[in-house]
Amino acid sequence: MVGRLGVEDMSDQNARGGRDGRGTRLVTPGALLGASEGRRIGHGVVENEGQLIAVKLGALIENEDEVSILPSYTRYTPRPGDLIIGVVEAVQSNLWFLDINAPFNALLPMSLGPGKAEFGGARNVLNVGNTVLCRIQEVDETHSSVVTMKGLGLRRIDSGIVEEIPPHLMQSLFSDNNVLKSLKSSTDCRIILADNGRMWVDGDSNSMSNVISKLEQIRSMSRDFSSLDSMVEILQTEVH
Amino acid sequence: MGGYGDVQMIDDNGIRVDGRTAGEIRPVSINAGIIPVADGSAEVIWGTNHVIAAVYGPMEAHPRKIQKQDRAVLDVRYNMAPFSTTDRIRPGFNRRSREISKVTAEALESVVLTELYPRSKIRVEIEVITAEAGTRCAGITAASVALADAGIPMTDMVISVASGKINGVVVCDLNKEEDNYGEADLPMGVCANSGELVFLQMDGDLSPEEFQIAWDYNMEAIAPVHEMMIDALKRSNGGDE
Amino acid sequence: MATPPVPELLKTHLSKLAENDERLDGRDRFEGRDVIVETGVLARAEGSARVQMGDTIVLAGVKFQIMTPYPDRPTSGGFMTSAEVRPVCGVHWEAGPPSPEAIELGRVVDRGIRESGCIDMEDLCILPGEKAWQVILDVFALSDDGNLFDAFATAAMAALRTAIIPGERFDVGEDRPLPVSKTPMMCSYHRVGGRFVYDALRREEIGGGERIHITLGDDNHVHSLQKGLKGAFTAAEFDEIMEHARSRCAELRDLVNN
Numbered sequence: 001m002v003g004r005l006g007v008e009d010m011s012d013q014n015a016r017g018g019r020d021g022r023g024t025r026l027v028t029p030g031a032l033l034g035a036s037e038g039r040r041i042g043h044g045v046v047e048n049e050g051q052l053i054a055v056k057l058g059a060l061i062e063n064e065d066e067v068s069i070l071p072s073y074t075r076y077t078p079r080p081g082d083l084i085i086g087v088v089e090a091v092q093s094n095l096w097f098l099d100i101n102a103p104f105n106a107l108l109p110m111s112l113g114p115g116k117a118e119f120g121g122a123r124n125v126l127n128v129g130n131t132v133l134c135r136i137q138e139v140d141e142t143h144s145s146v147v148t149m150k151g152l153g154l155r156r157i158d159s160g161i162v163e164e165i166p167p168h169l170m171q172s173l174f175s176d177n178n179v180l181k182s183l184k185s186s187t188d189c190r191i192i193l194a195d196n197g198r199m200w201v202d203g204d205s206n207s208m209s210n211v212i213s214k215l216e217q218i219r220s221m222s223r224d225f226s227s228l229d230s231m232v233e234i235l236q237t238e239v240h
Numbered sequence: 241m242g243g244y245g246d247v248q249m250i251d252d253n254g255i256r257v258d259g260r261t262a263g264e265i266r267p268v269s270i271n272a273g274i275i276p277v278a279d280g281s282a283e284v285i286w287g288t289n290h291v292i293a294a295v296y297g298p299m300e301a302h303p304r305k306i307q308k309q310d311r312a313v314l315d316v317r318y319n320m321a322p323f324s325t326t327d328r329i330r331p332g333f334n335r336r337s338r339e340i341s342k343v344t345a346e347a348l349e350s351v352v353l354t355e356l357y358p359r360s361k362i363r364v365e366i367e368v369i370t371a372e373a374g375t376r377c378a379g380i381t382a383a384s385v386a387l388a389d390a391g392i393p394m395t396d397m398v399i400s401v402a403s404g405k406i407n408g409v410v411v412c413d414l415n416k417e418e419d420n421y422g423e424a425d426l427p428m429g430v431c432a433n434s435g436e437l438v439f440l441q442m443d444g445d446l447s448p449e450e451f452q453i454a455w456d457y458n459m460e461a462i463a464p465v466h467e468m469m470i471d472a473l474k475r476s477n478g479g480d481e
Numbered sequence: 482m483a484t485p486p487v488p489e490l491l492k493t494h495l496s497k498l499a500e501n502d503e504r505l506d507g508r509d510r511f512e513g514r515d516v517i518v519e520t521g522v523l524a525r526a527e528g529s530a531r532v533q534m535g536d537t538i539v540l541a542g543v544k545f546q547i548m549t550p551y552p553d554r555p556t557s558g559g560f561m562t563s564a565e566v567r568p569v570c571g572v573h574w575e576a577g578p579p580s581p582e583a584i585e586l587g588r589v590v591d592r593g594i595r596e597s598g599c600i601d602m603e604d605l606c607i608l609p610g611e612k613a614w615q616v617i618l619d620v621f622a623l624s625d626d627g628n629l630f631d632a633f634a635t636a637a638m639a640a641l642r643t644a645i646i647p648g649e650r651f652d653v654g655e656d657r658p659l660p661v662s663k664t665p666m667m668c669s670y671h672r673v674g675g676r677f678v679y680d681a682l683r684r685e686e687i688g689g690g691e692r693i694h695i696t697l698g699d700d701n702h703v704h705s706l707q708k709g710l711k712g713a714f715t716a717a718e719f720d721e722i723m724e725h726a727r728s729r730c731a732e733l734r735d736l737v738n739n
Contacts, residue, residue: 089485205498209498
């Protein structure tokens with residue numbers, strides 16, 4: 001019935017935000033966006049019989065000749081290479097199952113796990129409830145993924161706290177590197193942004209509470225695409 | 241349908257018991273984002289009906305047997321709260337609710353791009369808080385808004401309304417008495433932009449001409465309700481610019 | 482109810498916060514979230530209320546039915562509570578028959594009200610030995626961000642206090658308000674980061690331990706207690722939360738009665 005694009009293009013990380021590509025107006029699924037002639041189809045848009053149609057709720061973005069939607073709400077879909085913060089949900093003798101804040105769990109096989117582990121000794125290395133920093137190794141056509149901890153900086157995380165923000169929002173907020181830099185310095189915290197809508201924060205108690213309350217404010221504004229600038233300001237403000 | 245022809249529900253001037261003319265729908269208001277913990281949510285107040293929908297997902301489809309290899313399934317639960325009707329409803333399994341859940345899922349699956357989420361399920365929880373005829377229609381309408389609010393990709397939004405016949409006169413959007421004592425009930429679910437039907441039921445007695453009038457009444461209600469859906473989503477998603 | 486894995490980091494963080502007398506959302510240890518109570522919200526119920534505490538939202542509906550009194554109590558009516566925690570209110574609540582958690586919720590709310598005697602069962606008599614009113618309280622969760630117990634209990638009392646017995650509809654007399662002689666209120670405490678806190682968020686519940694529910698009447702009489710989940714507490718800990726419960730229940734009572 002409708003011409004569709006491949007699965008990858010609907011993945012929420014492809015929703016290009018950024019303050020230069022901000023949206024013009026909110027569109028709802030089914031909204032007609034004009035003729036497809038001469039225009040490229042971006043995230044959240046499909047073509048049917050020469051007409052472009054929005055399929056997601058979000059801000060309409062018309063950059064040059066591309067039409068796309070910046071979604072109001074996103075869930076994470078894994079892509080190879082993504083940096084992930086995961087939590088161990090289950091352990092088998094040579095395999096860990098991780099909750100990665102996505103529709104499907106990720107698998108971490110022993111061969112890709114941290115350091116040396118004997119067969120059957122998985123629990124000694126990583127147990128249920130542990131948090132890890134890892135990367136997506138591969139994703140199959142059903143969005144099930146395999147992750148790896150072999151890589152620079154990938155490790156079990158034993159301090160700090162993990163907070164969640166909608167994935168596309170994370171991209172938009174931190175597309176400018178200076179935003180993260182100033183957040184770290186203004187709060188005196190170590191921060192790692194993962195691609196699955198999670199962020200690791202570590203510092204002393206006050207500093208962490210500072211960051212958490214900023215994120216709480218941002219989460220409450222997260223559906224308002226016009227408030228992106230205010231959100232960035234919140235991240236960059238020093239709290240005394 | 242009761243078909244009690246002797247209950248007078250429309251007078252000689254064409255005014256119904258609640259003051260409406262034959263072609264008028266009941267007052268409708270829609271709000272989105274009313275359940276903070278859900279991925280998406282909406283409420284539809286349609287006449288005295290108050291229906292809430294919450295969407296969670298996509299998520300892995302459990303149990304295994306409901307999984308489809310190439311697409312997501314819509315896991316719809318339509319339920320009437322115990323205090324939603326004058327006579328209290330005992331909580332528990334209900335055949336009517338199960339049927340409505342099924343036809344609602346089938347209506348929404350026709351617009352949701354389910355192929356983007358193989359082996360997943362998308363939970364749609366429809367709860368009737370207060371009932372006044374047309375709850376299944378309000379449920380489908382609320383679910384459409386909740387799915388959009390949850391960022392689920394859809395080719396269109398579905399609006400549902402039921403017209404029928406009372407005292408031999410075709411009327412739009414049956415209320416409780418009209419539904420109980422009328423002679424026909426035609427609920428439809430229509431895509432806002434394409435005008436295609438994804439939900440259709442009927443019971444009672446309508447001549448070909450009467451059927452056409454009822455059909456048209458339903459179709460005429462689509463655009464105004466669609467505007468309200470858009471407005472509801474704008475209000476809770478910062479689209480007031 | 483599907484329990485997600487509890488991250489160790491969350492538990493550690495909650496302990497750290499507790500050491501500094503802090504909580505996740507910046508509240509004090511015994512500080513509750515803002516409570517919003519609205520009554521008369523359900524058109525088909527004879528008494529109703531909606532309560533919102535942060536992102537936790539619940540409804541309570543009171544409906545009346547006519548029952549045949551039990552032979553050993555021919556002039557008594559009945560009171561019944563049913564708690565519905567359906568999948569609508571959270572991703573972790575699954576479809577199916579009522580879970581042990583939902584059943585416990587209903588029974589604990591019920592006991593607090595029943596044992597206080599705030600509803601006079603004899604006053605529900607219509608015709609001795611033949612007819613009496615049964616009061617049915619349905620509490621219904623719409624959004625679960627922790628502490629459904631107190632949200633349910635508060636909504637229940639607000640609904641009962643504004644309920645009207647539908648004598649006319651059942652053709653047994655005039656409509657009259659349901660007489661409720663006192664206002665039992667519930668306060669719930671959760672062990673989080675090693676100590677008991679009041680009005681826990683869902684994230685605190687997930688990372689926490691046991692809980693204690695206290696229902697007190699107008700005169701601070703104790704009407705029901707419940708300890709849930711695994712864990713052990715001391716008499717001193719109990720005294721501390723009981724002291725808080727006395728003042729907080731009074732505050733909630735004022736809110737519900739006005």
